[in-house]
Amino acid sequence: MGDDDLVFKALADPTRRLLLDRLFERDGMSLGELEAEVPGLTRFGVMKHLGVLEQAGLVVSRKHGRHKHHYLNPVPIRMIYERWIGKYRDRLAAPLLDLKDQLEASK
Amino acid sequence: MTTADDTVITTQVYQLYINATQDEVWKAITDPAVVARFFHGAQRDATYEVGGRIRSWSPDRQQLWGDNVIVEYEAPHRLVHTWQSLYEPEMAAEPESRVTWEVEAQPGGFTKLTLIHDQLDASPKTAASVRGWSYILSNLKTVIETGVALPPIT
Numbered sequence: 001m002g003d004d005d006l007v008f009k010a011l012a013d014p015t016r017r018l019l020l021d022r023l024f025e026r027d028g029m030s031l032g033e034l035e036a037e038v039p040g041l042t043r044f045g046v047m048k049h050l051g052v053l054e055q056a057g058l059v060v061s062r063k064h065g066r067h068k069h070h071y072l073n074p075v076p077i078r079m080i081y082e083r084w085i086g087k088y089r090d091r092l093a094a095p096l097l098d099l100k101d102q103l104e105a106s107k
Numbered sequence: 108m109t110t111a112d113d114t115v116i117t118t119q120v121y122q123l124y125i126n127a128t129q130d131e132v133w134k135a136i137t138d139p140a141v142v143a144r145f146f147h148g149a150q151r152d153a154t155y156e157v158g159g160r161i162r163s164w165s166p167d168r169q170q171l172w173g174d175n176v177i178v179e180y181e182a183p184h185r186l187v188h189t190w191q192s193l194y195e196p197e198m199a200a201e202p203e204s205r206v207t208w209e210v211e212a213q214p215g216g217f218t219k220l221t222l223i224h225d226q227l228d229a230s231p232k233t234a235a236s237v238r239g240w241s242y243i244l245s246n247l248k249t250v251i252e253t254g255v256a257l258p259p260i261t
Contacts, residue, residue: 003124028118060122060221071120078241079123079248082257 003057004083007076010056015041016049020058023072030067118225121240125220127251129212132220133183135251136208144256145247149173156180161188170194175203184210190224192233201230220244 010016015038022037023029029037035046050070053059057076061068089097125132135141139151148166153159157180163173172194179187186208192198209221222244227234246257 027120057122057124060120062118062120062223069118071118073120073122074238074241075121075123075244078245082245 003076004080006056007058007080010052010058013049013052015045016053019046019049019053020072023059023070027071028069030069034070117227117234118223119227119234119237119240121222121224121244123220123244123248124213125218125248125251126216127218128216129210129218130183131251132210132218135247136186136210136220137182141250145250146243147259153177155182165194175206178205179207190233190237192236195232195236198230198233198236201233202226204230204233220247 011020018038019034022034031043031046031050034050035041035043038046041049050059050061054061057073060071060073062071063069127135135145137153137155139153142151143149143166146163149172150164150166150168151161152164153161155177157177159177159180161173161175161177162171163175164171173191174193175189175191177186177188179185188206189203190206191201191203203226204224205226207221207223207225209219209223211219211221213219222240224234224237224240227237242257249255249257
């Protein structure tokens with residue numbers, strides 16, 4: 001799978017997006033801390049999702065002493081933005097979004 | 108109060124794989140001619156040794172953007188230097204932080220580049236601003252792999 005595929009696949013799951021949002025709010029959490037952030041998910045489940053996020057490069061883990069900390073790595077999302085979002089938003093979608101904003105604002 | 112927990116939270120980690128050799132990536136992050144191409148046109152003067160300085164100037168060399176000290180220098184895989192954003196008064200007033208570049212050769216001719224920006228605990232404005240590393244590093248990858256820089260950030 002290409003890098004982009006791994007990132008899109010990783011982002012396609014709500015639990016993994018939740019984990020990214022939690023790391024966005026508080027970066028560098030340990031496995032135990034992340035587990036507490038996602039009630040209803042087992043430790044194994046959190047590990048599995050973190051594995052997919054790490055595989056996609058969206059999360060990087062680093063050891064500090066005895067603890068392993070997980071960091072949100074924004075670089076792959078930046079690259080997705082440059083490759084897939086920026087050019088379409090700027091060239092094609094902007095007029096339509098303006099229209100949508102206008103219509104919805106006047107409601 | 109600063110706790111160990113704060114230190115972890117205010118550590119920022121950026122990582123990417125570049126389709127180039129370790130030496131090529133090392134050259135790109137240290138050679139002033141290449142740095143100018145991916146880092147907002149910054150003009151760099153550097154003495155690459157422990158205790159040496161990395162000075163960065165605006166493209167017209169009228170404004171000093173950074174005047175940092177090299178803490179560790181192990182070519183071609185590790186560079187650690189201080190960081191202070193001198194281009195903006197509020198950030199310049201914050202304590203200096205630290206930037207670590209790790210360059211690791213990978214199978215298949217790829218290189219893993221990890222940038223860690225830490226010791227930002229007492230520098231919240233700088234911490235928010237240097238989130239722009241994503242753009243810089245993505246630009247670095249594009250410059251190395253294609254020879255062409257990304258359009259300026261908007």
